[in-house]
Amino acid sequence: MRYIQRHSAFARGLHWIHTIACLSLFATGLILFIPSVAAAVGTATVQGARMVHRVMAVIFIVAPIVSMIISPKGFVHLWNSLFFKWDADDKEFMKKFFPYLLFGAKQHMPPQKINKSGQGAVDGVLIFASVFISLTGVVLWWPEFFGGPTSGLFQWSLVLHSGLMILIGVIMLAHIYLGAGIFQPYKGSGKLMFGNGRVTESDALYHWGHWAKDELKKGDNVIVE
Amino acid sequence: MAETAIMYDSSKCTACKGCQVACKQWNQLPSPLSSELFEYTESFQAPRDLGSNTWLIINFSEEDKEIGIDWNFMRNSCFHCTDAACEMACPVGAISHKDNGAVVIDQDKCIGCRYCVASCPFDVPRWDEAKNKTFKCWQCFDRTSAGRAPACVSTCPTDALQFGDRAEMLGLARERVSELKAAGFDKAEIYGEDELGGLHTIVVAHRGLEAHGLIRDPKIGLTDFWQFLKPLGAIGAGATVLGLGFSYFMARDYDRGEYSYDEATDTVSVKEVE
Ligand code: SF4
Ligand code: SF4
Ligand code: SF4
Numbered sequence: 001m002r003y004i005q006r007h008s009a010f011a012r013g014l015h016w017i018h019t020i021a022c023l024s025l026f027a028t029g030l031i032l033f034i035p036s037v038a039a040a041v042g043t044a045t046v047q048g049a050r051m052v053h054r055v056m057a058v059i060f061i062v063a064p065i066v067s068m069i070i071s072p073k074g075f076v077h078l079w080n081s082l083f084f085k086w087d088a089d090d091k092e093f094m095k096k097f098f099p100y101l102l103f104g105a106k107q108h109m110p111p112q113k114i115n116k117s118g119q120g121a122v123d124g125v126l127i128f129a130s131v132f133i134s135l136t137g138v139v140l141w142w143p144e145f146f147g148g149p150t151s152g153l154f155q156w157s158l159v160l161h162s163g164l165m166i167l168i169g170v171i172m173l174a175h176i177y178l179g180a181g182i183f184q185p186y187k188g189s190g191k192l193m194f195g196n197g198r199v200t201e202s203d204a205l206y207h208w209g210h211w212a213k214d215e216l217k218k219g220d221n222v223i224v225e
Numbered sequence: 226m227a228e229t230a231i232m233y234d235s236s237k238c239t240a241c242k243g244c245q246v247a248c249k250q251w252n253q254l255p256s257p258l259s260s261e262l263f264e265y266t267e268s269f270q271a272p273r274d275l276g277s278n279t280w281l282i283i284n285f286s287e288e289d290k291e292i293g294i295d296w297n298f299m300r301n302s303c304f305h306c307t308d309a310a311c312e313m314a315c316p317v318g319a320i321s322h323k324d325n326g327a328v329v330i331d332q333d334k335c336i337g338c339r340y341c342v343a344s345c346p347f348d349v350p351r352w353d354e355a356k357n358k359t360f361k362c363w364q365c366f367d368r369t370s371a372g373r374a375p376a377c378v379s380t381c382p383t384d385a386l387q388f389g390d391r392a393e394m395l396g397l398a399r400e401r402v403s404e405l406k407a408a409g410f411d412k413a414e415i416y417g418e419d420e421l422g423g424l425h426t427i428v429v430a431h432r433g434l435e436a437h438g439l440i441r442d443p444k445i446g447l448t449d450f451w452q453f454l455k456p457l458g459a460i461g462a463g464a465t466v467l468g469l470g471f472s473y474f475m476a477r478d479y480d481r482g483e484y485s486y487d488e489a490t491d492t493v494s495v496k497e498v499e
Contacts, residue, residue, distance in 0.1 A: 032338075033455065038317040039334070046317055046336050101472050149339040150348055158314075158343060159451045166458040170465045177469045184476040205484035205493055213493070216486050 004204050004212065005221040007197035011074060014067045015193045021060040022172070028053040029165055054141065061134050081115035082124045089210070090117035101183070111209020126171055133164040198223060226324035229369060229425065230391040230417070231378060232398055233300040236405055236431035237385035240269065240283045240298045244377035244386060248302075251365060251376035254278040275301060277353035280362040281377055286438050299437040300386070300428070302377075303328065303349045303362040307422030310448045311341035311350055311361075326391065326425040327364035335359055344448040346421070346440065364425065394427050401429045412436070421445065 007015075028049040031037050038046050068075045086094075089110040097118050100107040136157035143149045146157075176182070181189040188203055204212035215221055249256060255278055257263065266273045270285035281302040288295040305328045312320040312328060319334035320341060330341075330350070337357035341350045350361045365375035373379070374388040381387075387394065398415045405413035412433030417424035420443055430437045483496040 032316040033458070035316055035318045043317065043334055043336060050336065050338075102468075103475050143339065149343040149352075155343050155447045158340065159447055159454065162451060162454050162458070166454065166461055169458070170461050173462065173465045173469065177472075183469075183472060184479045185481055201486065202484040205486055206481055209493070213486055213488075213491075217488050 001225055002201040002216070003198040003223045003225065004201070004215045005197060005223060006192055006199045006204070008074075009197065010067070010071055012193055012197050014063060017059065017063045021056045021063065024052060024056045025060060026165075026169065026172075028056070033162060033165065057134070057137055057141075060130075078123075081120050082127070084113070084115070084120065086117050093117050094121070100185075112207065112211065114208060114211040116208070122171060122175075126168065129164045129168050129171075133161060133168065136161040136164070226370075228391040229325040229327075229364075229389060230305075230394045230427050231364065231375060231425070232387045232389075232394040232427045232429070234385045234387075234398075234401055234429040234431075235298050235300075235437055236401070236410070236413075236429060237383045238283065238298045238300070239383055239385075240285065240296065241382065242271075242283055243380045243382060244300070245279075245281055245283065247376040247380035248281040248362070249279070251368070252280065254280065275349065275351055275361075277351045277356070277358075277360040279351075280360065284438060286436070288436070295432060295436070297432050297436045297438075299430075299439065300426070302426070303364070304347060304417065304421075305362075305364055305425030306420075307424070308445060309421070310344040310346060310445045313445070313452050314340040314344035314448050316340060323364075323366055323370075325364075325366075325369060327366050327369065328425075329363045329366055330359060330361060332356075332358045332360070344445070346443040346445065391423075391425065391427070398427050398429050405429070405431050 031041060031046060031049045032053075041049075089112065092110045093112060094117050096107055096109055100109055139146045139154055139157040140161060143151070143154050146153050148154065178186050179189055179193065181187045185206075188200070189207075191197075192199055199207075201212070201216065204215070248254070263271060264273045266285075268285045268287060270282070272279060272282060275282060281300065284299040284301045286297045286299070288297060305326055307322075307326065309320070309322065309328045311330075312322065316338060317334050317336055319331045319336070320328060321331070322328055335358045337352060337359065339352050339359060341359055342348075342352055350359045352359045365373075365377075368375055369388070378386040378388040387397065395415070395418060398418075402413045402415055410431045413429065413431045414434055416428035416430055416434055416439050417426055428437070428439065430439055434441050481495075484493060485496070486493050
């Protein structure tokens with residue numbers, strides 16, 4: 001059986017940290033977003049949740065920045081995965097993606113390079129949303145540096161912070177559905193980030209046809225077991 | 226409990242500040258004891274602004290006229306709005322309406338987030354940094370629920386402040402506006418009848434709303450939009466889960482087969498899986 005090493009231990013570690021930060025930010029944020037939940041859990045729990053929210057927010061922001069410094073190569077890779085020129089296969093992938101998602105068994109998808117075009121597009125939105133949810137979060141944390149809570153900036157931050165949470169939440173639901181391999185054609189994907197970072201030859205060919213062929217030809221990252 | 230309201234008649238107010246003192250006294254709100262701690266206001270107004278320990282002030286906006294000065298006083302405190310932005314914004318449900326229309330903060334529940342401070346169109350709630358709680362006028366609910374008038378009202382020597390059934394207060398205000406108009410105050414107006422669903426502080430502004438610093442047609446603004454995000458978020462999440470559920474259902478039995486690649490011949494083959 002042949003495998004391709006797709007994600008390094010460093011990338012997986014960062015993904016773990018960000019998963020924990022992200023999920024706890026959601027859980028603690030939702031307490032404040034839904035007043036009936038906050039009322040049900042009581043003031044002390046809400047205050048505890050706010051503290052956890054802030055600690056996790058620091059991790060959420062600092063972890064990717066630190067990893068960018070430690071591994072600039074990873075950053076370049078990410079950059080390239082966002083801004084690459086789409087060829088015919090990439091465009092066709094985007095066109096077929098929703099029918100594929102809804103009727104997975106019937107739709108044949110075109111082969112992809114190291115990153116799927118759709119993934120790149122969603123990642124772009126996600127990074128943009130993450131930067132803005134962080135910036136608005138800073139305003140909400142320290143209003144005194146931004147004209148106080150009666151300033152328009154604070155009020156907009158409140159609205160944007162909530163709106164971006166919804167946007168990121170919806171993307172995350174889809175990300176978990178696909179990434180954890182709940183969607184049948186994506187079965188086994190969870191191991192890529194949460195396991196040893198390897199993908200089987202078959203899965204690699206199915207998901208990233210062009211990339212898999214290149215890797216199998218090159219052989220550097222191929223593991224035979 | 227019937228809806229009640231405070232009525233403030235600016236034409237009768239002498240700005241004696243008795244109400245300010247009564248509010249502090251009844252609600253046990255300390256004042257700074259050294260004069261240096263009071264900011265100079267350049268007018269007879271004192272203090273300059275509301276605070277976590279100052280729930281009521283009489284605002285001065287003097288206008289120099291050819292003959293004398295127009296003393297346009299205004300009672301600056303919570304209006305106890307029917308559509309209260311502060312209540313909508315509070316993420317923990319610490320702000321609520323009493324049956325009589327009073328809008329009250331429960332400090333035990335307050336987490337000090339200041340969302341209410343950000344939302345109130347009149348800049349009323351004030352945050353106390355040391356306590357990390359927010360405070361404002363509560364229309365002396367302890368007194369009114371026991372059948373007494375709020376402290377500020379009961380101390381007013383000129384009857385510029387009155388308290389009672391809201392409809393009755395509106396009736397008095399209307400009458401007073403007609404009287405004032407007949408006496409030459411042609412800009413006299415009522416404030417609070419319909420604003421934000423109806424306020425529970427009714428104002429007779431004898432020189433017109435603007436002269437007394439009142440906001441004409443106040444809006445809830447962003448808070449409304451923000452609240453709208455909550456059902457939108459629920460719909461978004463619900464629709465996504467439904468869509469993904471459908472996707473799961475449609476693809477549940479799909480098996481894509483075993484892919485393999487032969488580098489020598491550059492061919493990908495797919496073996497059907499039984
Ligand atoms: S005036 Fe401000 S604090 Fe008072 S009820 Fe209205 S929104 Fe709330
Ligand atoms: S500061 Fe207190 S009362 Fe105001 S919105 Fe936050 S929790 Fe509610
Ligand atoms: S109603 Fe009570 S709390 Fe409100 S301003 Fe008057 S005295 Fe103060």
